[in-house]
Amino acid sequence: MKKLMNDPAHYVDEALDGLTLAHPSLMRDGSAGRVIRRAEATRKGKVGIVSGGGSGHLPLFCGYVGQGLLDTCSIGNVFEGPNVDSCMEAIRLADGGQGILRLYGNYGGDRMNFDIAGEMLEDEGIRCTTVLGTDDIASGGPDEIERRRGVAGLIYAYKCAGAAAEAGAHLEEVTRLAAKAVAMTRTIGVGLAACRLPSAARPSFELGENEIEMGIGIHGEPGIWRDTLRPSDAVADEMVERLLADLPPSGAEVSVLVNGLGATPLEELFILFRRVHKKLAEAGLRVVMPLIGNYVTSMEMQGASVSLFHLDEELKRLLLAPAECPFWRVG
């Protein structure tokens, strides 16, 4: 597995240089350039939304900095949490005087670094709350949601928190809505082939010609269980069944994210979505604003994830509110 890169040690910084060159709405900031923030100044009086995470997932995380989404994002090396400095800087740069929501995925490294950053900033009097993405149903039972990993569904929480903050909601309200969005989101992934870290000699795992991994994460880690390659429809059916079993619908509307992990042709994502849509319709669910594409990747991993976001009026309004970043525009 080859990579089109220079020195692996510069992979992240070179990618960020290209990203900000291509998208002037994004700027590198922070002592090591490991914060992406909106190019325009922080808006005073607005709750700041900060995320962070490792690299290798573009457009996640930092690609979602923009109007109605994130204010800043701290950036780690490939598949490593962002360091303490970048977390501190991301928080400071998002500070508009109304407090900060830290909204990121449930991973040990990320948590420790955001926690330490928070402790170090205590003196500065920036109020911070935390909501963790925990949408991956494969990584823990329904009774241990706090154990679950955050994967593609995190962007629904971005969208809702961002919309609320943009509309002037205060920190407690933004936090409540982000937590509600996470609580209403479920994701499951399937992997067909692994990816390779820039500094690693080999792909992160090997799969036989007829094997797939179910319950895959977004870091090249293997799936929770291995299965045989089946028709896309059968895979879709299993995914939707598991998702609906984990969080039975309470309303009649869901948004669906059929997300490519990096190397899955759009054609195949649409084939998958077609069946997901059918299964949801059979379950009496109406699909609102389906998202099909590479929203959260794992470099060149082959596979896809399906996320369901169960909507009520409040969440639907936030989901449909205008937003704009280089990789996602709503309204």
Add this chain to the structure above:
Amino acid sequence: MKKLMNDPAHYVDEALDGLTLAHPSLMRDGSAGRVIRRAEATRKGKVGIVSGGGSGHLPLFCGYVGQGLLDTCSIGNVFEGPNVDSCMEAIRLADGGQGILRLYGNYGGDRMNFDIAGEMLEDEGIRCTTVLGTDDIASGGPDEIERRRGVAGLIYAYKCAGAAAEAGAHLEEVTRLAAKAVAMTRTIGVGLAACRLPSAARPSFELGENEIEMGIGIHGEPGIWRDTLRPSDAVADEMVERLLADLPPSGAEVSVLVNGLGATPLEELFILFRRVHKKLAEAGLRVVMPLIGNYVTSMEMQGASVSLFHLDEELKRLLLAPAECPFWRVG
């Protein structure tokens, strides 16, 4: 190499079902459902822009149907030209009484089918012109441009022709501008790994761990010459040099499309763009509206192409004019 699909015979139709379900601005039409058209009715009094081509390249071709871009698109099987019926239907459905520009890539099958369609429509009195994408510099010398394949740069011609038609230009003018856009666009591709057709037993070619293909097309065909894997910067330098040698800049502005062929992480496209941008700056060229992402793919092929679109005032205005389709929004 695995594919997340059902019966290969249904690959294209299932993907189109998913595409139109996800994007209600697009509709399947034609006797076999192999035309994508804008959901709203054809606008009378506007020149129609019709494209067509094989499947396996999404967002190309049919993903670019939309405001300020294409009106209709005929759709072939994976890597096969669209058949005569779909070409005829696409032309009829785009007819707003002001004539049709047929704008597609320079491939034998596509040409024959659009030609036959044109002959069969002669009685119906729809005026048709043709402009062929021929941007791939690897597939012919500068003295035999009519031999060259059309690859990713075709979207620049879509954009310019679409903007002109939207603004009310007549057929001759739209045709002139499309031809001018093609004449000002140059592309070169690099491949790191091949793709697999849904119905094929094997990937279309094999590359050693240290080999790359330069001058790659978008159909899984091998590159024109084989090279050893080098740092991304060296690849970028070679690409830009070749592109500028083929069409020396006459103005000071270019648009750049750094296009992923399917399985190249966005990170790596940005790393490539960073260097391309630097080389262009060194050549005294200012980059306008850079496009970085998967705009024209070859299923899960790993690699990228770089396109340069040399701008003058007229072309720049058309490039920056508002446009909107599910995969590209300008303005």
Add this chain to the structure above:
Amino acid sequence: MELTVEQIAEGVRRANHAMVDLEQALNAADAKLGDGDTGSMLVRVIGGMAAAAPKTATSVSEAFGKLARAGMSATGSSLGTLFAGAMLLLAKQTKDRSVDWADLSALVGAARDGMMARGGAKLGDKTVLDMMDALAAALEGKTDAAQAGKAGVDAAERTLEAYRDRPCKMGRAKFFSEKSVGLDDPGMLAFAGLVRALATAK
């Protein structure tokens, strides 16, 4: 001897049957320098032709017309389009008349010329046209299926052989003229395989 609708239908049946074995080999031959779809495309084209029930036609011309329409709707690839276009031409050429095996050489020649006009290739470019040209020559003076079959198979083998070490000048592989030396052209290979199938009962 007269060329009958039944013989055409039987030919399609044999060709369709032969594609099962030919598919991946033709894909692989096309993948060498092209896009690797020749075999799967022909499976669809010939499958469509078989499904079009040429047997039910009331004339040779109508049978060819059915095949042409089925082929046209099954693909837009170079080879498939040329192939279906040739059938359309045969339908026109045989309109309102009976056809004899002795006419076949001239008909294949006419198809060849039509394909040349449509696709812009020349004889010697190492395409399916060169195969048709050889076939037209070989069929000259053959008056029944058995003679035509034997002559056709011989000509196909000979032509593959003769062209193998020449450079390709048309189709996707034209960008690799030099590399194409030593490789069979997938269109020629397909045609040879089909001629062999037509000549052999199964």
Add this chain to the structure above:
Amino acid sequence: MELTVEQIAEGVRRANHAMVDLEQALNAADAKLGDGDTGSMLVRVIGGMAAAAPKTATSVSEAFGKLARAGMSATGSSLGTLFAGAMLLLAKQTKDRSVDWADLSALVGAARDGMMARGGAKLGDKTVLDMMDALAAALEGKTDAAQAGKAGVDAAERTLEAYRDRPCKMGRAKFFSEKSVGLDDPGMLAFAGLVRALATAK
């Protein structure tokens, strides 16, 4: 015997040197059930520590402080953050005092407790913590580098062995408790490799 700044700096040098051989093995161990970056991450962390010139520190505490800051800025991964956090804790614990090799056991124990508080893992979860716990015990009563080195290496080997067939309960691999049986934890493996390097002049 006193623990000196020079000894710390020499330890960093040895560890940095050892990473050349350890990198891909640790990546591979982490790739089994995690994200495959343990080795490359540590190369960066320890490389950063070496570049921070601990030798130039005027006290043991300052040396640990330099290492902590270098580690913190090099990564945000679980292991790296815990590792750097431990250094910070050591810097605090050794502030304004001289340190003896005999104190090391207690210091490693304090680092272990700090990491436990930070990362939320428990002893027995099959993480680097279990390695540190074993090391703290083994260092008890050891009064110089030679004794400490030997005891440390023995303890590391023993602990790897003891945990190999137990299930992992923390870190990315916790989702694969059962599969982790029979596999070394990458954090423990890293720690063992580094202890070995520290104990061996090169």
